[in-house]
Amino acid sequence: MELQFDFKADIEAIAPVVQRVSELALELGCEPGRELQLSLALQEALANAVIHGSNNDAARTVECRVSYAEAAPGSKPHDILIVIRDSGPGFDPAAVPSPKTGENIHADHGRGLYLIRELMDEVSFARNGTELRMRAVLSKLR
Amino acid sequence: MDISVRKQSGVQVIKLRGELKLGEPVNQFRETLEELIRAGDSRIVISLDELHFMDSSGIGALMRSFASAKQHGGTIKLVNPTKLVMQTLKLVSVLNLFEVFTDSASAVSSFG
Numbered sequence: 001m002e003l004q005f006d007f008k009a010d011i012e013a014i015a016p017v018v019q020r021v022s023e024l025a026l027e028l029g030c031e032p033g034r035e036l037q038l039s040l041a042l043q044e045a046l047a048n049a050v051i052h053g054s055n056n057d058a059a060r061t062v063e064c065r066v067s068y069a070e071a072a073p074g075s076k077p078h079d080i081l082i083v084i085r086d087s088g089p090g091f092d093p094a095a096v097p098s099p100k101t102g103e104n105i106h107a108d109h110g111r112g113l114y115l116i117r118e119l120m121d122e123v124s125f126a127r128n129g130t131e132l133r134m135r136a137v138l139s140k141l142r
Numbered sequence: 143m144d145i146s147v148r149k150q151s152g153v154q155v156i157k158l159r160g161e162l163k164l165g166e167p168v169n170q171f172r173e174t175l176e177e178l179i180r181a182g183d184s185r186i187v188i189s190l191d192e193l194h195f196m197d198s199s200g201i202g203a204l205m206r207s208f209a210s211a212k213q214h215g216g217t218i219k220l221v222n223p224t225k226l227v228m229q230t231l232k233l234v235s236v237l238n239l240f241e242v243f244t245d246s247a248s249a250v251s252s253f254g
Binding site for chain 1: 163164165194195197198199201202203205206209225226229230233234235236239
């Protein structure tokens with residue numbers, strides 16, 4: 001099954017998407033607290049798509065697809081796969097510096113991608129960095 | 143996000159409720175801290191027991207305020223972060239830059 005959220009690249013449009021996905025994770029029977037971790041990763045990913053991928057331009061669209069399967073009663077919840085696309089020029093994820101080295105620890109920015117990688121079970125990029133794919137195992141906390 | 147500020151024993155005690163995240167909440171937080179520090183109040187306690195979410199923008203604003211408070215001869219101390227906020231601050235290795243207390247009174251007293 002799939003949920004589809006296409007929205008204007010505006011930071012105010014992020015919260016309802018995060019809220020719905022958090023509710024979905026709970027409906028699917030995630031480990032308590034996993035929905036909060038998922039919310040944070042998604043918040044970071046959508047913020048990146050709006051700010052860096054779309055330059056905060058509300059004339060642009062951010063696409064978000066959430067794929068999931070409902071588990072049989074009594075069995076563990078399945079994973080959630082989230083794919084986010086922006087229409088920007090792309091970037092090299094490997095070139096993003098670690099926020100944990102040297103003076104970066106004290107910086108006022110640069111932690112979003114790191115948090116996504118720590119809070120999700122699989123993260124990959126495609127289309128020159130304009131597509132982010134992330135998978136969350138719902139049955140356990142990171 | 144709701145921000146309340148009170149002064150106790152010469153220390154500004156700030157309580158955050160809700161979510162410190164990109165947009166208006168971070169802007170509000172930043173403005174509040176800048177105003178306090180500009181007014182000469184750089185000894186600050188931030189109570190986090192009712193803040194259930196802090197994204198990287200929130201962390202950035204916290205770090206910026208921390209640096210500013212230090213530059214003005216003070217510091218920021220934290221009280222009772224919730225589980226996810228604690229995990230988030232730990233993940234990006236900033237938690238151990240702060241003194242963390244379980245209650246505001248102890249945090250205020252620690253300023254001497």
